[in-house]
Amino acid sequence: MSYSIPRGTYDILPKDSYRWQALKAKFTELAKAFGYEEITTPIFEVSDLFERSSGESSDVVQKEMYRFTDKKGRSFALRPEGTAPVVRAYVEHNMASSGNNKLWYWGPMFRYDRPQAGRYRQFYQYGLEFIGSDNPYWDAELISFLWLFLSGLGLKHLRLELNSVGCPNCSQDYDNALRAYFQPHLESLCPDCQKRYETKPRRLLDCKVTTCKQIAGSAPSQLDYLDEPCRDHFAAAKSYLDKLSIPYTINPKIVRGLDYYTNTAFEIVYEGIGAQNSLAGGGRYNGLIEQIGGKPTPAIGFAGGIERLLIALENEGISLGESPGTDLYLIPMGEQARDFILPWINRWRMEGITIGFDPDKSSFKSQLKAANNSQARFAAIIGEDELAQESVMLKDMQSGEQSLIKLSELVSTLKTKLNH
RNA sequence: GUGGGUGUAGUUCAAUGGCAGAGCACCGGAUUGUGGUUCCGGGCGUUGUGGGUUCGACUCCCAUCACCCACCCCA
Numbered sequence: 001m002s003y004s005i006p007r008g009t010y011d012i013l014p015k016d017s018y019r020w021q022a023l024k025a026k027f028t029e030l031a032k033a034f035g036y037e038e039i040t041t042p043i044f045e046v047s048d049l050f051e052r053s054s055g056e057s058s059d060v061v062q063k064e065m066y067r068f069t070d071k072k073g074r075s076f077a078l079r080p081e082g083t084a085p086v087v088r089a090y091v092e093h094n095m096a097s098s099g100n101n102k103l104w105y106w107g108p109m110f111r112y113d114r115p116q117a118g119r120y121r122q123f124y125q126y127g128l129e130f131i132g133s134d135n136p137y138w139d140a141e142l143i144s145f146l147w148l149f150l151s152g153l154g155l156k157h158l159r160l161e162l163n164s165v166g167c168p169n170c171s172q173d174y175d176n177a178l179r180a181y182f183q184p185h186l187e188s189l190c191p192d193c194q195k196r197y198e199t200k201p202r203r204l205l206d207c208k209v210t211t212c213k214q215i216a217g218s219a220p221s222q223l224d225y226l227d228e229p230c231r232d233h234f235a236a237a238k239s240y241l242d243k244l245s246i247p248y249t250i251n252p253k254i255v256r257g258l259d260y261y262t263n264t265a266f267e268i269v270y271e272g273i274g275a276q277n278s279l280a281g282g283g284r285y286n287g288l289i290e291q292i293g294g295k296p297t298p299a300i301g302f303a304g305g306i307e308r309l310l311i312a313l314e315n316e317g318i319s320l321g322e323s324p325g326t327d328l329y330l331i332p333m334g335e336q337a338r339d340f341i342l343p344w345i346n347r348w349r350m351e352g353i354t355i356g357f358d359p360d361k362s363s364f365k366s367q368l369k370a371a372n373n374s375q376a377r378f379a380a381i382i383g384e385d386e387l388a389q390e391s392v393m394l395k396d397m398q399s400g401e402q403s404l405i406k407l408s409e410l411v412s413t414l415k416t417k418l419n420h
Numbered sequence: 421g422u423g424g425g426u427g428u429a430g431u432u433c434a435a436u437g438g439c440a441g442a443g444c445a446c447c448g449g450a451u452u453g454u455g456g457u458u459c460c461g462g463g464c465g466u467u468g469u470g471g472g473u474u475c476g477a478c479u480c481c482c483a484u485c486a487c488c489c490a491c492c493c494c495a
Binding site for chain 2: 059064113115120124125257302333
């Protein structure tokens with residue numbers, strides 16, 4: 001063995017590419033219907049962008065970022081997530097001047113994590129960002145996009161979980177309340193949770209250790225600590241979701257990993273694809289744009305993991321994106337026939353016909369076999385008889401029927417047969 | 421970063437410490453221009469890599485790398 005692919009990465013081979021293309025086509029189609037437009041940002045940015053936006057203490061920044069310095073000693077990072085770069089572009093190009101902005105992206109992200117089912121070091125995300133309004137209608141519309149996209153693919157076992165993480169003021173109150181609640185139990189918590197008590201008390205809520213679970217069971221709920229504007233926002237968002245007929249469940253334990261989230265937080269959970277069962281997650285981030293140097297601007301967005309989505313689709317036996325196959329496989333018999341047919345090949349291709357031809361296959365039999373293996377719809381046999389008549393023997397590979405077709409009529413004949 | 425499992429042919433898998441094998445796939449052939457079914461034929465592969473134990477290692481031990489799964493965290 002000479003070289004192997006870097007850990008936690010994978011190749012998308014041709015047979016997989018058809019699924020990817022089909023999936024992306026569905027996504028872009030729906031995004032277009034919702035009035036979203038594509039934005040593509042570089043896959044690396046100055047490290048500081050992510051450190052500031054995600055939060056210094058977040059795991060992403062602490063241990064998962066691919067950092068490197070360039071020749072002038074500047075620190076860059078492979079993007080671990082898509083929102084901060086989009087917001088950077090929004091501010092840098094003064095996109096606020098064009099009013100509300102609806103943006104979508106699709107591309108690779110990078111996190112230095114131990115690979116696992118549905119988790120990679122280079123992984124792909126699709127996402128939407130809506131920038132420019134705090135109206136809870138947009139929360140509901142964006143969430144409805146995600147729901148329609150996923151359920152529209154045919155997925156059945158989806159669950160939309162909803163929460164509000166409040167604003168900086170009330171979330172601070174909540175953290176204090178949580179610490180007050182857990183403080184007497186500190187001794188019996190697992191070591192991880194004892195750390196979490198200091199850094200992110202909310203993380204105590206979804207610990208998997210049974211004793212922690214029991215203690216967390218009657219902890220105060222985030223929702224009881226929302227201040228009035230946050231409570232109103234959440235109530236309005238929920239009522240819009242009801243009006244849009246999007247089913248959801250309230251889960252006050254939803255925690256966002258990155259620091260910039262405010263108010264509405266949501267997640268699409270899909271059981272049965274391993275421990276990493278979150279297909280997509282997102283929320284409102286009203287403070288982020290100001291934080292990275294723009295004018296205070298409310299926004300909301302989400303990101304979904306493509307690998308997990310593909311696993312879920314496979315899990316439900318949903319296939320999409322077949323290989324288009326070969327339209328016509330050429331079988332010239334002998335050198336003379338081959339030279340005769342050669343000038344035609346690219347002409348036919350320019351007409352949009354997928355041509356198969358392999359000069360390495362010499363015998364008639366092996367050429368027919370190759371036609372069969374490439375799942376060609378038709379084969380064109382050109383021997384002495386056909387040569388003499390400027391024709392090919394067009395063979396339907398499924399029925400086995402064949403008929404002599406003039407070269408000048410081949411394209412039109414094929415087009416009617418293929419479009420059927 | 422921590423723990424468990426697994427690495428043998430393109431692939432799925434066999435092989436008490438004693439000659440590395442099978443199915444599928446692939447290639448060739450079964451009278452000269454008809455594939456898919458059938459029949460016949462075709463496999464020396466650094467047993468992931470590097471050490472060690474042994475007369476002898478795919479098999480046991482150590483290290484290392486990769487993959488899978490879980491913790492952690494998240495998409």
